[in-house]
Amino acid sequence: MTSPPLTLMTVHAHPDDESIGTGGIIAKYAREGIKTVLVHCTRGEMGDVQDPAFVPPVPGMAMADIRMHELKAAISLLGIRSTHYLGYRDSGMAGHPENQNPAVFAQADVEEASLRLARIIREEKPHVVVTYDEYGVYGHPDHIMTNVVTTKSFFMAGNPEIRTADNLPPWSPKKLYYLAIPMERIRKIRTMEKDRDPEKLPPTSLVGTPEDEITTVIDVSDVLDVKFNAIFIHKSQIGPASFFRKMSEEQIQVMFAREYFVCKHGCRASDAKETDLFEGLR
Numbered sequence: 616m617t618s619p620p621l622t623l624m625t626v627h628a629h630p631d632d633e634s635i636g637t638g639g640i641i642a643k644y645a646r647e648g649i650k651t652v653l654v655h656c657t658r659g660e661m662g663d664v665q666d667p668a669f670v671p672p673v674p675g676m677a678m679a680d681i682r683m684h685e686l687k688a689a690i691s692l693l694g695i696r697s698t699h700y701l702g703y704r705d706s707g708m709a710g711h712p713e714n715q716n717p718a719v720f721a722q723a724d725v726e727e728a729s730l731r732l733a734r735i736i737r738e739e740k741p742h743v744v745v746t747y748d749e750y751g752v753y754g755h756p757d758h759i760m761t762n763v764v765t766t767k768s769f770f771m772a773g774n775p776e777i778r779t780a781d782n783l784p785p786w787s788p789k790k791l792y793y794l795a796i797p798m799e800r801i802r803k804i805r806t807m808e809k810d811r812d813p814e815k816l817p818p819t820s821l822v823g824t825p826e827d828e829i830t831t832v833i834d835v836s837d838v839l840d841v842k843f844n845a846i847f848i849h850k851s852q853i854g855p856a857s858f859f860r861k862m863s864e865e866q867i868q869v870m871f872a873r874e875y876f877v878c879k880h881g882c883r884a885s886d887a888k889e890t891d892l893f894e895g896l897r
């Protein structure tokens with residue numbers, strides 16, 4: 616039996632997160648010929664249009680359809696080979712009344728959602744799985760739920776006692792990573808925002824990861840243009856006031872030439888930071 620191709624799976628909550636959070640690693644590994652799989656837990660129904668001049672591709676198009684339309688273009692640009700949807704509704708930002716809607720992802724039954732994802736893991740056979748940290752990067756309830764469900768399914772998928780839909784055989788992914796934003800980058804973002812508009816309070820919801828907790832640093836400088844084009848494809852979400860549109864070429868290079876991760880499972884303990892998510896697997 617031939618072994619499955621090296622595969623990277625990224626699990627996200629909303630269309631645009633794949634490009635903002637992991638556009639660099641997806642484009643880089645896709646370019647290397649590694650199979651890239653994307654899972655979205657929701658279709659981003661609660662997104663607000665961020666650009667007053669935005670014209671939907673079809674008049675009156677629903678938000679989820681607009682975001683699916685944008686996502687399709689980003690998928691093709693990043694080189695994603697396979698995409699899955701867990702089928703939940705967007706919960707909206709923390710504190711929004713929609714958080715309590717029983718159909719939203721934040722209210723999902725963790726066991727059931729994890730079984731759905733475990734089935735996808737068994738089907739796609741990823742070696743490396745990447746998702747948000749426990750805080751969901753900035754506290755979004757769907758990001759936090761994505762972390763919980765992905766971590767649970769990572770281990771469920773390989774457990775022969777657990778039956779998933781379609782009765783697929785177990786598959787144990789080798790490595791689990793959480794996205795990290797180094798403190799240093801958070802400081803730079805705050806300074807940039809303050810310099811631009813001293814009146815505007817810089818974002819405080821981004822917490823960041825202490826540098827010594829980061830295990831893995833991936834150089835994505837060769838694919839930065841692809842990552843940013845994929846971010847900008849999400850036109851409804853990345854308006855003219857977006858921080859991503861305000862950066863100079865140089866700021867983009869300084870801030871985004873690397874993507875950072877914390878290895879939660881499958882890495883050797885080492886003082887040196889990994890420079891490849893597939894280290895030890897090739």
Ligand SMILES: [Zn+2]
Nearest residue numbers: 628629632755
């Ligand atoms: Zn999101």
